[in-house]
Amino acid sequence: MFKTNDYFDGKVKSITFETIEGPATVGVMAAGEYEFGTSSVEYMTVISGEMDVKLPGESGWKTFLPFETFIVPANVKFGVRMKGDTAYRCLYR
Template sequence: MDGFKNVSVVKKANVYFGGNVVSRTVRFEDGSVKTLGFMQAGEYTFNTAEAEVMEFMSGELEVDLPDRREPLVINGECTFEVPANSSFSLRVSKPADYCCSFVKNK
């Protein structure tokens, strides 16, 4: 999906890691929430309260996920899931464009 219809966007940006990771919250009519963001090169660790589906549209990075022994290597497009109440770490070598979908009750 290249775009979203019938959504509202929160004007205030979510800014992490000194501005190296920035996202915008998108709310859907059915109550679901996604964030659209961009990561500069760097190393980041995120904690999850809810399960998440991370979709990368571009970038080069390695991701350490709680359910994998080896890092997930991404060069361009990739989608992966992150369990609720966990954390994941990323080592971004080329800027990355992403969409994070929050999954209720998973």
């Protein structure tokens, strides 16, 4: 049914579930800076708060606000940072 995930000493938490289009997660990240790796293409949408993102090959950070989506390629690492608690949804393709 649902699987819960806990990363970075509990500062990032998510719940995995299945959608019609495939697997997805919804979660929250505490203020801070984190690096994640991907195994598939990820469509990340900010739900609340704001998220600074540094994608592979980019020289700077870009800020995403609620209901904005960014796409992360498969098999890469990317950085995120938040000034406050931030909620997100991620679709895996």
